Amino acid sequence: MEQIATTALFYDGYSARPAPVRVVLADGRLHLHDPYDDVFIQSFPLAGISHNGVGRYHFFYLDPQGLVYLKFEEDHPLVPQLLQELSASQRGWASRLMRQKLVLLIPIMLALSVGLYFLLVGLVPFIGLRLISRDSEITLGNKLHAVMMEELSFVGSTPDTAGTYRLQAFAKNLQLSKEYPIRLTLVHSDIVNAYALPGGQVVVYTGLLHKLKTPEALAALLAHESTHVNSRHSMRSLLRSSANGLLVSVVFGDATGISGALAGNLENLSGLRYSRSLETEADELGMDLMRRNGVAPQGMVQLMKTLQTVGDMPSELSFLSSHPLTKTRIKRAEQYCEKWSTVPANTRLQHSFDALQEAVAEVED
Amino acid sequence: MKEFRSYPIAFEGSGFDYFKIQIVNTILTILTLGLYYPWAKEKSLKFLYGKSTFEETPFVFSGTGSEMFRGFIKAIAVLVVIYGLFFYLVLQGHNGWGILVIYGGLLALVPLAIHGSYRYRMAKTSWRGIRFGYTGNRGELVKLFFKGIFLTLVTFGIYGAWFTISLRNYVLGHVRVGNARFVYSGDGSDFFWINFKGYLLTLVTLGIYSFWWQKDLFEYYVNNLRLEQEDDAVFFRSTATGGDFAGLMIVNFLIMIFTLGLGYSWVVTRTMAFGANHIEANGYYSFEQLLQSQAEYSDATAEDMADLLDFGFVI
Structure with a gap:
């Protein structure tokens, strides 16, 4: 049997003072002998040995804690064979990957990142929407609403009680949601704004109401916002961006990222920014909702054209989150309307609309 | 007669090798949906320790992924309880109690995490086969x-300098390597003036002085540290200048910007090498007198807690 014997420095894990030993590599084990009288000291299986080459030396750690080790000079004759046998005895995914070239590893990493992204973005909202009950969504929305109403006074706005009553009366003509109690609040403010919170709270600003000339346009606004509620768009956005945060923390191994992403996105719930695709969905399902209520979907086109003329808008304006209101959205709404014959004007809606506008005008005076 | 001599310190890890480790870590972390994280940490730390040498002998990190994984699960469980209690109280309308639980709970975890992570990290660090150890007392910390x-709250933050130094004196003063002990002899008022001067001059010079401030802080850290065993000692001294720090930090910044973060591995190895190249160790001590004296300790809960709470290992 082939044996290579030679001397090295041995650190025994009790003191920092090394002792010379004669090392014999045989049978997949390292055998240590006293260099003077050749008395056998101890032997170690190669499978449990790890290596570190640094500076002018090679260190072979003989125990898992790395306390007992051998130190070889860089050009020691035993080192090449020892390294070769060690590398053959190493298993596990990490060592296998470490043997590959970077040109292979980098594309693997990129492909996996992209794959994981699509998996998470699909899976997290799917599971999340099933885990979060409608009741807790409503509770959460109510809490947010209460906070936002309190904050109104800081920007010099107030809820308009009489107007809110009239706005609710207007909405009573429509069935906006089967699953959620849609509760409307009219806020007295010059800002052109309206938004929906998760669970059914919808807030409309008088600045926007003034711009609307027809009951159909108002119905379109309410239908659009109600669709955000019905289709749980806030929850979907929240879950989707949490999935992004999750991806970042998985890829970069940063555990705090998960809670950070969640915290950051909770803000978005009140920030009310939706992706362009969710807005388009709210437009379309909103027009479906209008038709089911016997309201002409052309109101949506009127609403969009009205809003297009408005200059500076608050960035958090839900309806215009794809700001400026894209021509595609208007075009799509027009195409939608062409498919349906005109719906006769709804007189009850007109009546409630007039009452609402009157009530708001009175407060202004 | 004892000989006064200097001990070479070096970091010999290449950014390229570390980059490859990071890529493999990322691949396995994605494949395991994040569960590989503790093993990834093991691989990174083993590399960084193994390429850091003192007297041409590398350090060894012997912590394992499975220890840190068990610790990770326990640490997560503790945080889940705290956050769960917080959300429960807030949803019940007890906002005040909820905030008390979350701030109080997280704050109480900080000293526990420092204590536990030092115990784990030191017990898993060795040099020349001799384990490090942390002998601080949890209650005292x-x-x-x-x-x-x-005191920091009632003095509107001024006591912060003394607070930092008292923690450092305590924690570093309880670090052992075998039968030798580290001593840190910082003084709160010195530290306060370094920061006071650093802050003011940084403002006045529109940020340029920050490199010199950084140099002072590093120097204060290193120069007050020594290793003792009986009558022998090893003293540490920083040789870094403000200009050195400017070079390190500006180049690191440019690497991060122009590689879109992919160059992070080089930032780490450059910084490690900078530290090693700018610390001198001189003294009378012969390291052959070191004996194994510190106990084994394998509970990584606090180590993972420190990661989760996102504060660095170094005090």
Whole structure:
């Protein structure tokens, strides 16, 4: 049997003072002998040995804690064979990957990142929407609403009680949601704004109401916002961006990222920014909702054209989150309307609309 | 007669090798949906320790992924309880109690995490086969911590300098390597003036002085540290200048920007090498007198807690 014997420095894990030993590599084990009288000291299986080459030396750690080790000079004759046998005895995914070239590893990493992204973005909202009950969504929305109403006074706005009553009366003509109690609040403010919170709270600003000339346009606004509620768009956005945060923390191994992403996105719930695709969905399902209520979907086109003329808008304006209101959205709404014959004007809606506008005008005076 | 001599310190890891480790870590972390994280940490730390040498002998990190994984699960469980209690109280309308639980709970975890992570990290660090150890007392550290927090609050932050130094004196002063001990002899008022001067001059010079401030802080850290065994000692001294720091930090910044973060591995190895190249160790001590004296300790809960709470290992 082939044996290579030679001397090295041995650190025994009790003191920092090394002792010379004669090392014999045989049978997949390292055998240590006293260099003077050749008395056998101890032997170690190669499978449990790890290596570190640094500076002018090679260190072979003989125990898992790395306390007992051998130190070889860089050009020691035993080192090449020892390294070769060690590398053959190493298993596990990490060592296998470490043997590959970077040109292979980098594309693997990129492909996996992209794959994981699509998996998470699909899976997290799917599971999340099933885990979060409608009741807790409503509770959460109510809490947010209460906070936002309190904050109104800081920007010099107030809820308009009489107007809110009239706005609710207007909405009573429509069935906006089967699953959620849609509760409307009219806020007295010059800002052109309206938004929906998760669970059914919808807030409309008088600045926007003034711009609307027809009951159909108002119905379109309410239908659009109600669709955000019905289709749980806030929850979907929240879950989707949490999935992004999750991806970042998985890829970069940063555990705090998960809670950070969640915290950051909770803000978005009140920030009310939706992706362009969710807005388009709210437009379309909103027009479906209008038709089911016997309201002409052309109101949506009127609403969009009205809003297009408005200059500076608050960035958090839900309806215009794809700001400026894209021509595609208007075009799509027009195409939608062409498919349906005109719906006769709804007189009850007109009546409630007039009452609402009157009530708001009175407060202004 | 004892000989006064200097001990070489070096970091010999290449950014390229570290980059490859990071890529493999990322691949396995994605494949396991994040569960590989503790093993990834093991691989990174083993590399960084193994390429850091003192007297041409590398350090060894012997912590394992499975220890840190078990610790990770326990640490997560503790945080889940705290956050769960917080959300429960807030949803029940007890906002005040909820905030008390979350701030109080997280704050109380900080000294526990420092204590536990030092115990774990030191027990898993060795040099020449001799284990490091941390012999601080948990109760004493908790007392020191809350006293410091209290005094920092009532002095509107001024006591912060003394607080930092008292923690450092305590924690570093309880680090052992075998039968030798580290001593840190910082003084709160020196530290306060370094920061006071650093802050003012940084403002006046529109940020340029920050490199010199950084140099002072590094120097204060290194120069007050020594290793003792009986009558022998090894002293540490920083040789870094403000200009050196400017070079390190500006180039690191440019690497991060122009590689879109992919160059992070080089930032780490450059910084490690900078530290090693700018610390001198001189003294009378012969390291052959070191004996194994510190106990084994394998509970990584606090180590993972420190990661989760996102504060660095170094005090």
